[in-house]
Amino acid sequence: MVVQAKKRELKEAQRRKKQLEERCRVEESIGNAVLTWNNEILPNWETMWCSRKVRDLWWQGIPPSVRGKVWSLAIGNELNITHELFDICLARAKERWRSLSTGGSEVESEDAGFSAADREASLELIKLDISRTFPNLCIFQQGGPYHDMLHSILGAYTCYRPDVGYVQGMSFIAAVLILNLDTADAFIAFSNLLNKPCQMAFFRVDHGLMLTYFAAFEVFFEENLPKLFAHFKKNNLTPDIYLIDWIFTLYSKSLPLDLACRIWDVFCRDGEEFLFRTALGILKLFEDILTKMDFIHMAQFLTRLPEDLPAEELFASIATIQMQSRNKKWAQVLTALQKDSREMEKGSPSLRH
Numbered sequence: 001m002v003v004q005a006k007k008r009e010l011k012e013a014q015r016r017k018k019q020l021e022e023r024c025r026v027e028e029s030i031g032n033a034v035l036t037w038n039n040e041i042l043p044n045w046e047t048m049w050c051s052r053k054v055r056d057l058w059w060q061g062i063p064p065s066v067r068g069k070v071w072s073l074a075i076g077n078e079l080n081i082t083h084e085l086f087d088i089c090l091a092r093a094k095e096r097w098r099s100l101s102t103g104g105s106e107v108e109s110e111d112a113g114f115s116a117a118d119r120e121a122s123l124e125l126i127k128l129d130i131s132r133t134f135p136n137l138c139i140f141q142q143g144g145p146y147h148d149m150l151h152s153i154l155g156a157y158t159c160y161r162p163d164v165g166y167v168q169g170m171s172f173i174a175a176v177l178i179l180n181l182d183t184a185d186a187f188i189a190f191s192n193l194l195n196k197p198c199q200m201a202f203f204r205v206d207h208g209l210m211l212t213y214f215a216a217f218e219v220f221f222e223e224n225l226p227k228l229f230a231h232f233k234k235n236n237l238t239p240d241i242y243l244i245d246w247i248f249t250l251y252s253k254s255l256p257l258d259l260a261c262r263i264w265d266v267f268c269r270d271g272e273e274f275l276f277r278t279a280l281g282i283l284k285l286f287e288d289i290l291t292k293m294d295f296i297h298m299a300q301f302l303t304r305l306p307e308d309l310p311a312e313e314l315f316a317s318i319a320t321i322q323m324q325s326r327n328k329k330w331a332q333v334l335t336a337l338q339k340d341s342r343e344m345e346k347g348s349p350s351l352r353h
Helices: 002-048 052-059 064-075 083-101 116-131 147-160 170-178 183-194 197-203 207-224 226-234 240-248 257-270 272-285 295-303 311-319 330-347
Strands: none
Touching: 002 052, 002 064, 052 257, 064 183, 064 257, 083 116, 083 147, 083 183, 116 147, 116 170, 147 170, 147 183, 170 183, 170 257, 183 197, 197 207, 197 240, 197 272, 207 226, 207 240, 207 272, 207 330, 240 272, 240 295, 257 272, 257 311, 272 311, 272 330
16 A cells, blocks of 8 residues: 555656646747747848748747737738827727717717717627626626726727727627737727728628638638538538637637637738638547537537647647648639629629619
């Protein structure tokens, strides 16, 4: 008995030693990466960001201390939003909140096309959605340290883009940016991110374009995972059932937060294509389980992924996904499908008359 107890102790000590060594190795690797990003890459961003070395380092995950800076640079600011513009939009949002709480209904000239009811619904939805954003973290809810920041960014955005307003799912994107950037820079990144074609198609609920994205996804699904693709078809499991939530929140609601941030890292590098490549990586990782399920169980599984999803396994799975079909890359397949869709619209008698 004593011998067995000693053996167990020794085993436990070895396990702890191994864990400690692994933690030290990870910390050292992050420390080295931070130095490389801060001293070599960020000062020479324009010339270095697309180099092989940086792309490889990027794939391994951006260290949290430089993540915000890298995301900002990679997302860019095509909209030329300034901190001053954010302050103006925020002041307008605060004015509107005050007006709503006192029962006022004045309409500003630039909002003339949007009813007071629409704007009120948008602001009410923000309040409700904030309470449901990363509830386990307890930092975005009423009284939490980031509640007001999240409220400010979403309110300012509805004033900056009244034509889009607030759409469910936006709060998760804004929250992830707030965790990595200060408020004004998070707003700039948020507005530019939502202005990308894929995000705009989903958040404006452009059905035609969303269907085109799903069709492009299915081209690569069939190419990479033919057996699972056939199983989904047989069970009538269409991409909208699981993809909409993944794309709307850029995986931040569906995956553990640290893993979602790693997905964001490469999404900032590769653009929308990586969102669909990630989806295929998830499907490949769970292919054996999914092929044994029926429609209901597959839909339930994909809308509530396992909480302990291992990052390295998922990234290994994503790495095997080829985003090339008959020598055409993602962008070429998407463009061809968009062209077909436009031609069908032109040719449709119901749309001509």
